[in-house]
Amino acid sequence: MEWENQEMQQADEYLLYQTQNLVCGKVMTDEQVEQLRRQIVAYAAISEQLAELHKSISVHHDFTGIRLGNLYRDPISCVGHKITARQRWTPTALQLQILENIYEQGTGTTGKQKIKEIASELAQHGQISETNAYNWFQNRRARSKRKLQASSGSGNGEPEARSEDVGTKDQRTKPVSSDLVNNIANGVESFYFQNSDTGIDQLIGKVESSRGYDSYTNLVEQYGLLG
Amino acid sequence: MEWENQEMQQADEYLLYQTQNLVCGKVMTDEQVEQLRRQIVAYAAISEQLAELHKSISVHHDFTGIRLGNLYRDPISCVGHKITARQRWTPTALQLQILENIYEQGTGTTGKQKIKEIASELAQHGQISETNAYNWFQNRRARSKRKLQASSGSGNGEPEARSEDVGTKDQRTKPVSSDLVNNIANGVESFYFQNSDTGIDQLIGKVESSRGYDSYTNLVEQYGLLG
DNA sequence: GTAATATGAATGAAGG
DNA sequence: CCTTCATTCATATTAC
Numbered sequence: 001m002e003w004e005n006q007e008m009q010q011a012d013e014y015l016l017y018q019t020q021n022l023v024c025g026k027v028m029t030d031e032q033v034e035q036l037r038r039q040i041v042a043y044a045a046i047s048e049q050l051a052e053l054h055k056s057i058s059v060h061h062d063f064t065g066i067r068l069g070n071l072y073r074d075p076i077s078c079v080g081h082k083i084t085a086r087q088r089w090t091p092t093a094l095q096l097q098i099l100e101n102i103y104e105q106g107t108g109t110t111g112k113q114k115i116k117e118i119a120s121e122l123a124q125h126g127q128i129s130e131t132n133a134y135n136w137f138q139n140r141r142a143r144s145k146r147k148l149q150a151s152s153g154s155g156n157g158e159p160e161a162r163s164e165d166v167g168t169k170d171q172r173t174k175p176v177s178s179d180l181v182n183n184i185a186n187g188v189e190s191f192y193f194q195n196s197d198t199g200i201d202q203l204i205g206k207v208e209s210s211r212g213y214d215s216y217t218n219l220v221e222q223y224g225l226l227g
Numbered sequence: 228m229e230w231e232n233q234e235m236q237q238a239d240e241y242l243l244y245q246t247q248n249l250v251c252g253k254v255m256t257d258e259q260v261e262q263l264r265r266q267i268v269a270y271a272a273i274s275e276q277l278a279e280l281h282k283s284i285s286v287h288h289d290f291t292g293i294r295l296g297n298l299y300r301d302p303i304s305c306v307g308h309k310i311t312a313r314q315r316w317t318p319t320a321l322q323l324q325i326l327e328n329i330y331e332q333g334t335g336t337t338g339k340q341k342i343k344e345i346a347s348e349l350a351q352h353g354q355i356s357e358t359n360a361y362n363w364f365q366n367r368r369a370r371s372k373r374k375l376q377a378s379s380g381s382g383n384g385e386p387e388a389r390s391e392d393v394g395t396k397d398q399r400t401k402p403v404s405s406d407l408v409n410n411i412a413n414g415v416e417s418f419y420f421q422n423s424d425t426g427i428d429q430l431i432g433k434v435e436s437s438r439g440y441d442s443y444t445n446l447v448e449q450y451g452l453l454g
Numbered sequence: 455g456t457a458a459t460a461t462g463a464a465t466g467a468a469g470g
Numbered sequence: 471c472c473t474t475c476a477t478t479c480a481t482a483t484t485a486c
Contacts, residue, residue, distance in 0.1 A: 088466055088477070135467060142472070143465085150358055315462050315481075337474075362462060369476065370461085457486080464479070470472080 089132045094125040099133070103140055110137070318363065319353040326360070330367055337364070 091099060102118060115137070119130040318326060329345060342364070346357040 090466080090478095132466080136465095138471080139465065139467085150356065317462075317482090339473080359462080362464095365474080366461065366463085368474095373476090455486105457484100459484075460482080462479105462481090465477085466475105467477100468473100468475075470474100 089128065091122075091128070091132075091136065092126040095122045095128060098122060098125070099136055099140075103137065316355065316359045318349075318355070318359075321352040322349045322355060325349060325352070326363055326367075330364065 098121070099118075115130055115134050119128055119133040122128045122133060325348070326345075342357055342361050346355055346360040349355045349360060
């Protein structure tokens with residue numbers, strides 16, 4: 001009901017879109033916005049959870065004098081200590097990110113040589129074999145395709161929640177302590193640098209043109225997140 | 228700085244409105260883009276650093292058997308995975324009966340065509356998609372098989388572990404009851420879920436210079452310095 | 455409430 | 471490439 005004058009606002013939005021697009025605005029597709037949104041929220045969540053975890057653990061340890069930046073350069077993975085309990089390979093977060101990026105660029109990832117390259121690149125971020133990479137792309141393609149098929153197939157095909165469950169449990173906005181995340185975000189602004197030429201596209205990962213590396217892109221690249 | 232529920236819901240509606248009605252894309256000012264950039268980079272860096280920090284810490288702790296793999300998994304990259312999780316299909320009683328019947332007859336329930344038929348038949352008795360049917364048979368087969376294995380493996384009525392633990396070798400993780408770490412992964416997920424409807428505007432507008440540093444934020448500052 | 459279980463779905467891998 | 475399996479994840483439900 002807040003948006004009963006929907007159409008007006010829509011028009012406004014459109015005007016805004018046009019204006020800003022022409023002048024100074026960046027236009028993002030809804031998909032891009034969605035992706036960005038998810039990314040931010042996810043990082044926020046991870047940050048918060050890890051922070052909490054660390055906080056609780058650090059009570060029992062003295063980290064005085066430990067340099068956090070370079071002590072543990074090992075890529076994030078469950079490999080390397082006894083956490084390892086799985087036989088099946090699972091991509092680390094970094095690896096996954098890279099894989100997704102490569103996949104999105106859609107280049108011929110099927111080539112054997114290409115796989116080799118990718119695998120060796122990914123090996124820097126954790127345990128991986130060429131077969132793993134190969135399988136990943138294979139599955140990714142197949143499942144992406146299947147999902148597409150399924151969604152286009154029928155109008156009623158979309159699985160929905162049980163009719164009984166709908167609308168009964170709506171209180172999913174549980175109070176999450178966002179203060180910590182806020183502080184984190186604020187405290188780290190020194191991570192940020194000021195090259196405004198870097199487009200938003202780079203953040204989303206659809207970069208085609210690689211420009212000069214500034215600190216920011218270096219950072220992004222270093223963490224293998226989006227570039 | 229706390230997000231009020233009301234605000235969040237409001238943001239939800241707004242985002243919904245935008246997503247559904249704004250066809251042409253979302254416009255962001257340069258400033259907003261800028262801020263987004265900061266936030267993503269900051270979160271990315273923090274997430275990574277914290278993850279590594281935690282990993283190193285966990286060496287000194289005995290987390291035996293706790294699988295942390297998913298903790299480090301970027302929810303973003305789990306495309307189509309968790310996002311749809313909250314609308315899980317459940318067969319109606321009638322559907323279930325039919326499914327069981329078909330399964331018992333044991334005939335080629337596997338064919339893709341067969342699945343299609345079954346699904347369309349079941350659709351007369353309630354919501355269902357082909358994928359649902361497919362999964363059902365998949366799970367039914369697997370679990371039936373596993374149960375069979377378990378019962379044949381040991382002649383005694385030994386109390387078994389969780390049904391899913393049966394039949395695997397030892398490197399498995401035992402269900403650890405109450406550990407902080409145990410819930411981290413879930414926590415991340417649910418955070419992500421519960422907040423995935425939060426509007427991006429809120430995220431953008433969230434960065435303000437509130438320096439309410441808690442003890443932990445010192446860490447963050449260290450990161451900042453290292454950057 | 456907490457722990458155990460049931461179960462839909464995701465996913466790495468194998469077979470064709 | 472496709473299908474299928476084995477395992478794992480996440481959550482709803484149930485039992486205590």
